[in-house]
Structure formats: structure tokens, C-alpha cells
Amino acid sequence: MNAPFLEQTARQTLAVVDCDIHPAHRTPGELLPYLEPRWREHYQTYGVHVRQALSNALMFPRMMAAGMRSDALPETGPAGSDLDMLRKQHLDPVNVEFGLLMALSKGGMEERNPGFAAAMSRATNDWQIDRWVREEPRLRAGIVVPQEFPEAAIAEIERCAGDRRYVQIMMSSRPSDPLGHPRYWPIYEAAERAGLPIGLHPVGYNGGHPSTGSGWPTYYLQEHYVFVACMESLAASLILGGVFERFPKLKVVLVEGGFAWAPALAWRMDKHFEKFRKEVPHLKRRPSEYLREHIWWTTQPIEEPDHARHLVEIIDWIGWDRLLYSSDYPHWDYDNPSFSFKFPMTEEQRRKIFRDNAVALYRLS
């Protein structure tokens, strides 16, 4: 499976850009100061309103310490809530030059109440700057948007986009409709106008649909897999829906959904393009061309095939300029740049994946 007893002693000397770091709230009330009084009261009275039975727990409990690295628990608060620990455990030893925050916790992306979704998005975005980016200059924020309410999403993009500390727009990879649907297009228009990529990240909550087209899985092993399936479906929807024809400058980053599936999906779409062409006359080129031009992938959790050559072939197809290193700190399936990449890379390829691709895409400086 892995190189037998791989012993890697090299320290991480290369500066890296980590495209997936999760900041957490120290206390349940951490966002309250960032909410207007009306929504503060709402939060305290009703809490979040999402599409599942349990209000404050995952429907597929994770295997490790609530989904966290079990060595990442600070003395107070949950994993990911302590900036100092993030520095000591990750930013410093891994030599992170820039770290992109992915603020998942009840951010508004999956909230059902339209006003509260917008308020939580605003609060989360202000909180990212106030608690994290202002304190730690290596960090960058992502604009969380109430994606099911595109008008509010656009307002939030416009409110934040002038501040270069926000480097992308963040949406859940489990929306209520496939993201190629025209109702989301105004968001893409705003993203293009702001010159910001859209980062799609899995969230713990669903968008109103079971995890598979055949209903709900039973085990976490299955639920973990659907991170892949949702990225595949979203990529297909964006491409076949003609989003990239309509918004030729739009860039989409698929975070934490793997990348090795990309050639197979592209081949499948291309294979059937001729047969379905009359149904999608808005497409001017083969689906794979849109995929390779408009989509980026983060690396974690990196695929670990038996043979390293398989991964290299796949990256050769995708392009070494399309992958962005991500750690997913402090989550359980964390990838460390010194250990997790068990396939050969040239120095140039390594530099691209670990740093240069992200610097160029997000215009980091």
C-alpha cells in the first residue's frame, strides 16, 4: 500500500501555502458579538436551522475525536480554536507562508432561515478577520456566503471583496441544487466581477438531498466517500450547465474532494458529449476542456494508490499547475507535506503544488 516503512526525515524547508485550515469557535457564543441584536437573540432562542435531525451533532459521527486530530485539542475550547496551537503545531513546523481559512462552523452556507443565513455569513466573515487574520498575518480569509439566497450572497461578496485579506468566495459542496443551476449564476457574476475564485468545501450538513442517489448510507466509511461524489457532480453540473461558457473568467477550487477522479469524469463527459450535444447547445467545446481550464483541486486527503505511477499519470493529465496543497488542519485526515506525498516529484512540481499554484491563483502577497 505504502512504501514499506517510509522514513522521511527531511524537515519542511520549502515555504508552503496551505489552502484548507479550519478555524473553530472557542465557545458556542463566539459569534454573538459579530451579530446584530436581532440575530443575536435569534441565535440564542432558536439556534441554527439546517436540514437534519440533530441540531448540534454530525449525523455520521467521525471516527477520531469528533473528526479532529486527537493531538490538536487545546487546554480550553475545541480543536482549531487556539491560534497559538495552530502556529506551534502547524504553521511554524510546516513552514506555512500563507494559510487559507475555511470557516465551516455554522457559517450560514447551509442555514435555512434567509435573514439568519446572511447574518451568520457576515458575522463569520468579520470574525475570521478579527480573530484570526488580524492576529496572524500568514492567514487569509474566505468570504462565506448564504449561497441558497443569491441576492444576499452577492451583497456579502460586495461588502467584503475590496478587502484583499479575503482571497476567495466560499460555498458548500452540498448545495440545494447542483451549482450549474441558473439560480446560482448571479453569484458567479459577482465572483467574476470581484476577481475571486470560488472555493467549494464539504460541510457536515446536507443541502436537502441524501448522500447518494439511492438514499442514505449507513456508515462513515460511505459518508466520507461522498465528498468525492459531490465534487464530481458539481464539476459536471458547472461544466454541462454552461457556467464557464457564460462566465469565462470564473475559477473554481474543489477543496477536500480528492482530485484523482478528474480524468475519469472528464472522459465520461467527453465520451457522451456527441450523444447529448443537442441537449446542451450552450457548450462550445468538449467538457474536458472546461474542466482543465476552470477548475483547481486541493490535495488533501491525498489518494494513496498501490503504485505511485498511477497518481503521477493522473496529475500529468490534470496538470501540475492545477493542484494546491492543503492540510485540513485540525481535522483527523490531516496531510503533512513532508509525509503525505508518496510519489516522485521534481523540485519544480513540488514548488508548484506546495506554493506557486496557490500564490498565482489567489494572488497572494
Next chain:
Amino acid sequence: MSRHVVCPADELPPGSRKVATVDGREIALFNVEGRLHALLNRCPHGGAQICKGVVTGIAKSAGPGDYRLERHGEFLRCPWHGWEFELATGQSWCDPRSTRLRNYEVKLEAGAELVKGPYVAERYPVTVEDAYVVIDL
């Protein structure tokens, strides 16, 4: 191979664990109900410090819906990806042939035996009356 006195036995009582740096290597030491284990403090998979892992048993089953936890205290779950390793051998449960934690011989020895040498006393003056945790590197 060199023998190293890591610490007095009473610094690693049953139910405890500690990390010792021996000959430049970080070694995770576990005392599980009197059984001592010494492992290189790094998971060969993702690089986690395995001293932070959970010591537990192994889940087994005779078929779908059958669950039991066996061999309590004989396994370590890596603190990151949850890979399971047998403490006694360092072997990965899922992939015993090609994935293992490096493990070392470790035992308690009486000071009276140790003074006969040869060993490397890292930090501990050895006295004849006490017992010590000793590992072979």
C-alpha cells in the same frame, strides 16, 4: 545495538506513557498493565507523534452486525488517521506486511544487573536497589 537506560521503573507505572529521546530518536514508551512497549514516536504513514494515540483493543466481528472489542490494551490508534497498530509488534492491523511502527526491545531490569554493563545511562545514575526501563536500539 546499544542498550539504554531510559528511566527508573517508577517513572513509567502501569497506565502511563512517556516520550524519551534516546540517541537522537524520539521514543514513545507505554506501560499497559505492566507490559512495556517502546516505539519510534512517528507514524510511518502521516508522521503523527504516536505517543498521542489512544491505547485500546481491536474491534472484531463474525459478520455484519456482530461487534466485539478484543485484546484490550494491545493496540494503538494513531492520533491522526486512526490507523491501528499492535503495540507488541508495531504492525499495522490492516497491512501488517508493509506498514509498521518501528518498535524496540524494552524491559525492566534490576539495577544490580545493569551495573554489570554494558549500557548507556542517558540521564540516570543507576543504583543497585532500583529497577529501570531499558531499551535496545
Next chain:
Amino acid sequence: MKMPYAGAIDCDLHVPAPSMAQLLPYLNDYWRDQIVNRAIDRMPFAMMSYPPNAPISMRADWRLQSTANPLEALRAHVLDALDLKFAITNVIHGCVALHNDDMAAALCRAVNDWLRTEWLDREPRLRGSILIHPQDMSQAVAEIERLAPDHRFVQVLLLAMGERPLGRREFFPVYEAAERHGLVVAVHAGSTYRYAPTIVGWPCYQFEDYVAQAQAFENQTVSLSAEGVFQRCPGLKFVFLESGVSWLPVTMWRTDKTWRGARPETPWVDRWPSEIIREHIRLTTQPFDAPDPTAVAQVLDRIGSDEILLFATDYPHWQFDGEDVLPDGLPQAAVRKILIDNALATYPRLAQRAIGGETAAIKEDVR
């Protein structure tokens, strides 16, 4: 590539689904009354997944004139043209999507009897699939038991998307019955559309639905592995029909990797999921979703076994042009396995063909 020799086994081929009128003789008087007097016999039961006039549903040069005899056409287009030894027919009938379990089960029985009489009795190279309604396991098991004595039925047929993932324990009685009788469980692309066909909702286009079939098979592969279906039924094989192929390696890699950390939740999974998949799951070759010989060879290399693929034409669906029934780029040694040997190893009833029961009497309990 063209068919290199005679004697291949086509593991996925479709005869035109019967109309309700054609099924009436195969229903008992209660169901005939229901179907006729509720005017259900005037409803087309075509599946949403396969719009009859969409290009994917019918290769242009295989489209039938209304006067044509479909069996003659099948012979001319496939059986004789490719000089096949066997062809396994799969009738994808819309009845499996009905909510009324009893009506669906009655119609499945009728479809199966129709297939037997109208096709299997007339063409000895054809083999059949037992269509079952996937929501009522006791009726599904009864249907398997009813038809199992007819050894021309070589598998049980399910759709890739239904109400629940196929690994769920409620399906175990069906799988145990299949295993008991030496039947394979075949899963064909398609959905009863109980839910959106993707995790992210209802796509705008048929094209997306079709692409999403691969994700359905991915999820079913993970479900079958995680739930311990093959620990329960170690002799059972699943065949995925019209699933595509190139998705499989990544599904194996991901499942293996996640399993190493998630193993204690499903402790009956006592081997690498990829090992279980390679031993128990088979995929048919059309559509082969890889663009060129290099990619085809890469896919096979990544799958890590040449025993997984089974030849299929998917007739009359439009998956290939002309006579190029197999993609170029398959390793030479794999071709014979894909065309013949793998099917014989997968389908016990094809291998032991002549033994006894082919025409064994079947209990007539519905006519």
C-alpha cells in the same frame, strides 16, 4: 477493436421493453382487471433515464422499422453479426419504480414470464435476468425462487438507484437467494428517482443524469463493501451493467484509505475493500469511458486485474459505432478473458449450462 473470434458472451443487451398490452396475458385476472380498468395499459412505462428517442437510447442504424421483427433484428445486429455464444438480456421495465409493491411485483413477474416465452423460448443463445421489485424483499425472494429452476435465468436484476443503498441488510435475503441458486446480482444503470440522482440535487439536463450514473455505482460499490454483503454471501458476485469503467480505481483507492481509519465501525470488513471489490464485483465494457488506447490501458492497469471486465454491447443503446465492440488499448491477454472467460467464471449458470434444469418445470402460480 472488432470482434476477433466467435463465441463471445454479451453480458448486457436489451430487448425492447414490453408494453402493458403485451404483458396482459402474463397477469392474473385481478391484475388484468386493475391494469385495464384503470387504463394503466395505456400508459407508456418508459424510464426517465432512457428517453426512447434520445440518441443514447438507440443507435441510429439499429432503430427498428415499426414492422420489423425485433428478434430478427437482434439476431442480425448482434447475435449473428458478432457470432455470440450467449447474450444476457436485461429488460429495464418502468414497473420497478411503482410505489405499490404488489402491483410492481405482479408486473415484474409478468415481464419475466414474457421474457421467457417471447425471447428465451425462441432464441437458444439468449439468457435472462430476473427482474425484481427492489422494495419488497419477500416478494423479490419469492420471484427468485419461482424462476430459479429455469437455468436460462442467470441473474437477478436491480437498478443502480432505488430507495436505499444496495448494501443494506434488508437486501440480504435477496442476495442469499441468489447465492443459493447460483445466480449473479446484476445492477443496471438507472434510477427509480426516489431521490435526486446526485447528492447535490436534481440536475437540469439528461446528460448530467447520465454522467451521474457513475457516481451511483461508486456509492453502491462502497455500500456493498462496507455493509459486509460478501462476508455474508462469500459465493456471490455482482455485475454492474452500463456502469462505465474508469471510475473504479479511484473508488478502490479512496475506500481502502478511509477504511484504514474507519475500520472499527465495520469490523466485519476484514480485508482491503479493493480486494473484496476485485473478487466480487464485475463491470461490463460498454460504455468504456476512456478516450484512447493509452487511457484504456491505464484504466486496466489501475484496476489491477484483468478478471473484472465482462464484454457487453449494451445493444441497442448507442455506446459504440460500427463494429468496434471493444475499445482499443486492452492488453492482448485480457481480450479473451473479457470476451469469454470472465463471464464463465462469473456466471455459474453459463458455465454449467447443459446440466439438467434448463427447461425444468416451473411452478405456475400467477397465470
